[in-house]
Amino acid sequence: MLDSETKAVELPEDHAEELRLWLRLLTCTTLIEGEVRGRLREKFDVTLPRFDLMAQLDKxxxxxxxxxxxxxxxxxxxxxxxxxxxLVESGHLDRRTSETDRRVQVIRLTKLGRAEFRKMAAEHETWIADVFADLTPKDVRELMRLLAKTKASAQKSAGRRKA
Amino acid sequence: MLDSETKAVELPEDHAEELRLWLRLLTCTTLIEGEVRGRLREKFDVTLPRFDLMAQLDKxxxxxxxxxxxxxxxxxxxxxxxxxxxLVESGHLDRRTSETDRRVQVIRLTKLGRAEFRKMAAEHETWIADVFADLTPKDVRELMRLLAKTKASAQKSAGRRKA
DNA sequence: GCCAATTGCTTGAAGCCTAAAGAAATTCGG
DNA sequence: CCGAATTTCTTTAGGCTTCAAGCAATTGGC
Incomplete structure (x- = not known):
């Protein structure tokens, strides 16, 4: 009893550290996402999913x-x-059936859609810059690196499940 | 015209780096969240928001x-x-009106709710550990630090908007 | 004590999101 | 060429989420 702290004791594995990391990651994302969502709504009366979809199409x-x-x-x-x-309804997207495969729908930004997206994207970029304003360039690089590693690790983990 | 690349030109500020960082952060979170959501559903037939709420109450x-x-x-x-x-309907939560303020509803986990949550939480912790498996302890510490800084910066930014 | 502001919660309308089932078109092995 | 498997998309049922409006209870100034 007096010796309960010997290193030989196999604890049932403590992953509290990773759990805290996950919660912190989630908090950051939720915080930023809420901020972006609110601003998109206030300034452009558009939802985040719509914006995200337009961002994909812009590329x-x-x-x-x-x-x-x-x-x-x-x-x-x-x-x-x-x-x-x-988004088709609101005139931002154009949708047509593929010539070569009638199952496939191809969508594009309309002229209106592209114009509106570009306006929003420009502001959006400044909001994001503001969110990360207190991070040094080195912080940003390091965070990029660690998140890349995290992404790879998470994908591997997800793969293990589905396999 | 031949001199368009002089360094004196004030570019409209390039925040592409921060934007990429944000997208990577979002990708990581979405990836992990989807993984957790799927596993909670498969193994316990419970949704992530329900699990999150029970996690708050467990503490x-x-x-x-x-x-x-x-x-x-x-x-x-x-x-x-x-x-x-x-969650009250399914018997996991108990809800009662506060004695001292009849506007307030106080909720708690029921015995059933707590038991089920503990079971889920134990597995959940191993899933998260697996997600971050490829990160070294040093990576984890560094990521924690940078995310703390990010959180603070984002909160400051959010504050600037609302003020 | 009274009324205005605030606080805590609920409701309603709209949109977002998933999983699962299904319809239509294509692909591919034989 | 034929039928099975696959791919692409839509539909459905259920749940999550927000914002805004509204109701009820409390608090605070006067």
Whole structure:
């Protein structure tokens, strides 16, 4: 009893440190996401998912299929269907069936959609810069590196599950 | 015209680095969150928000008010109302009106709720450990530090907006 | 004591999101 | 060429989430 702290004792593994890390990561993301969401809403009356979808399309002048979007945004297919529906409705997106495969829907930004997105994106970039304002360039680099490592580790873990 | 690249030119500030950092942060969180969500669903048939709410209550044996929960979870009041409703319905939560302030609802885990949560939490911790498995202890410490700095910076930024 | 402001929660409308099932088109082995 | 498997997208049911409006209880100034 007096010797309960010997190093030989196998504790049932303590992962409290990783748990705290995960919670902190989640907190940061939630915080920033809420901030961006609120500003997009206030200044442009647009939702974050709509903005994200337009951001994907802005990088693809030749358009994307719904599946592509779904993979890139890491959301379900059904989700994209509805999102696209609303953005076509509001005139920001153009949607057409592929010539070579009639299952495929190709979507693009309309002229209006692109113009509005560019305006929003410019402001958005300054908001993000402001969010990270207190980090030094070195901090930013180091964080990028560690998050890359985290992403790789998480993907490996996810792979282990599905396999 | 031949001199368009002089360093005197004030570029409209390039924050591409911070933007990439934000996207990477978001990707990591989305990835891990999706993983946790899927596993909770598969193994325990429970949603992530329910799990998160129970996690808050597990740390508060004397119960919490809905407002407390709302602040801690960083979600809206209305959101908590519905979440609590469903968890009371399923027998995981106990809800009663405060003796001293009839506006206030105090919620606690029931015996069932606590037992189920503890089981889930134990597994959950191993999933998280697995997600971060490729990070060294030093990586974890460094990431914690940088995320703390990020959180502080983001909060300051959010404060600037609302002020 | 009274009324205004505040606080705690609920409600309603709209949109986001997932998982699962299903419809339509394509691909591929034989 | 044919049928099975696959791929792409939509639909459905259920749940999550926000914002804004509203109700009830409390608090604080006067």
């Amino acid at each position: 693809a002048p030749d358009g994307m299929t719904l599946s592509d979007v779904s993979k890139r945004m890491m959301v379900s297919n059904g989700n994209v269907t509805g999102l696209v529906e609303r | 508060a044996p004397d119960g919490m008010t809905l407002s407390d929960v709302s602040k801690r979870m960083m979600v809206s009041n209305g959101n908590v109302t519905g979440l609590v409703e469903r």
